[in-house]
Amino acid sequence: xxxxxxxxxxxxxxxxxxxxxxxxxxxxxxxxxxxxxxxxxxxxxxxxxxxxxxxxxxxxxxxxxxxxxxxxxxxxxxxxxxxxxxxxxxxxxxxxxxxxxxxxxxxxxxxxxxxxxxxxxxxxxxxxxxxxxxxxxxxxxxxxxxxxxxxxxxxxxxxxxxxxxxxxxxxxxxxxxxxxxxxxxxxxxxxxxxxxxxxxxxxxxxxxxxxxxxxxxxxxxxxxxxxxxxxxxxxxxxxxxxxxxxxxxxxxxxxxxxxxxxxxxxxxxxxxxxxxxxxxxxxxxxxxxxxxxxxxxxxxxxxxxxxxxxxxxxxxxxxxxxxxxxxxxxxxxxxxxxxxxxx
Ligand code: 5GP
Ligand code: MN
Numbered sequence: 001x002x003x004x005x006x007x008x009x010x011x012x013x014x015x016x017x018x019x020x021x022x023x024x025x026x027x028x029x030x031x032x033x034x035x036x037x038x039x040x041x042x043x044x045x046x047x048x049x050x051x052x053x054x055x056x057x058x059x060x061x062x063x064x065x066x067x068x069x070x071x072x073x074x075x076x077x078x079x080x081x082x083x084x085x086x087x088x089x090x091x092x093x094x095x096x097x098x099x100x101x102x103x104x105x106x107x108x109x110x111x112x113x114x115x116x117x118x119x120x121x122x123x124x125x126x127x128x129x130x131x132x133x134x135x136x137x138x139x140x141x142x143x144x145x146x147x148x149x150x151x152x153x154x155x156x157x158x159x160x161x162x163x164x165x166x167x168x169x170x171x172x173x174x175x176x177x178x179x180x181x182x183x184x185x186x187x188x189x190x191x192x193x194x195x196x197x198x199x200x201x202x203x204x205x206x207x208x209x210x211x212x213x214x215x216x217x218x219x220x221x222x223x224x225x226x227x228x229x230x231x232x233x234x235x236x237x238x239x240x241x242x243x244x245x246x247x248x249x250x251x252x253x254x255x256x257x258x259x260x261x262x263x264x265x266x267x268x269x270x271x272x273x274x275x276x277x278x279x280x281x282x283x284x285x286x287x288x289x290x291x292x293x294x295x296x297x298x299x300x301x302x303x304x305x306x307x308x309x310x311x312x313x314x315x316x317x318x319x320x321x322x323x324x325x326x327x328x329x330x331x332x333x334x335x336x337x338x339x340x341x342x343x
Pocket of ligand 2: 034035098124142143144176
């Protein structure tokens with residue numbers, strides 16, 4: 001099924017896993033479906049394989065992932081730093097999943113950098129910078145969950161993927177491809193889904209658990225964002241949405257409520273670039289998406305202290321909302337020819 005992972009990576013992975021006794025698994029900050037799915041899928045595989053494994057996270061995960069089997073066992077570094085430090089101290093193997101730059105582990109950066117045991121990073125973002133003993137980095141794969149399935153299959157470990165692990169893996173594949181609407185044209189993706197169905201996942205139930213459990217406030221916030229806050233700039237084929245802290249408070253914002261909001265301007269005919277600005281703590285958090293050749297990874301690296309993939313990236317500023325939007329608008333003319341030449 002998989003033809004892309006280097007054979008030497010498979011062999012090193014098998015050896016590091018069989019040599020390990022206690023394993024700790026960590027995703028990026030603000031973990032999404034792919035990050036949590038990867039961690040829980042990997043954890044369940046390792047337990048079924050006879051290892052001791054725990055998942056730690058730099059900060060909380062959104063409610064729409066709370067149904068995933070095993071999510072209740074995750075230790076959040078912001079809530080329980082001592083437990084997380086203890087698990088790291090006890091571990092002899094560390095998995096870092098769905099990120100490739102230690103800065104993306106945010107509060108846990110120091111702990112992860114100091115880790116003395118074996119380290120395996122599995123990721124699909126471009127431009128890896130982190131140092132680790134085994135780096136399994138394949139940006140051409142649409143999700144880290146898919147990459148993990150490919151890896152376990154190639155390593156001969158598929159029999160250790162039970163329904164709980166399969167649920168987690170499918171969730172990451174589904175959420176990182178917008179329900180298989182982008183980066184989802186590889187036949188292998190569907191061979192893997194067929195395999196996961198045979199293991200016993202209920203794909204319709206997973207879809208419903210993730211996408212049909214919004215609170216009323218969340219829908220009202222989406223309504224407000226589209227009606228009052230979405231700005232479309234046809235001259236740059238660009239759109240953006242911004243939400244201040246006061247607006248989020250008015251709709252009783254819960255973590256995960258703005259997930260996916262960034263994509264709406266891209267659904268307007270002709271728009272190829274869109275941005276979502278959200279006031280969070282003392283900064284503006286930025287999500288960027290594009291269609292076609294325009295690289296939001298490069299745009300965010302150059303101007304918004306971030307990065308990601310060509311068509312999906314994130315970043316932040318320490319400016320206020322008005323200043324951030326003014327900066328963004330001032331940048332657009334420079335990119336006009338690129339934006340207009342895209343498909
Ligand atoms: P989101 O907009 O959903 O927060 O992030 C979109 C994509 O960009 C994800 O793949 C995420 O991992 C990546 N990303 C988000 N924020 C950052 C950032 O600050 N730095 C880097 N390098 N990647 C980011
Ligand atoms: Mn991912």
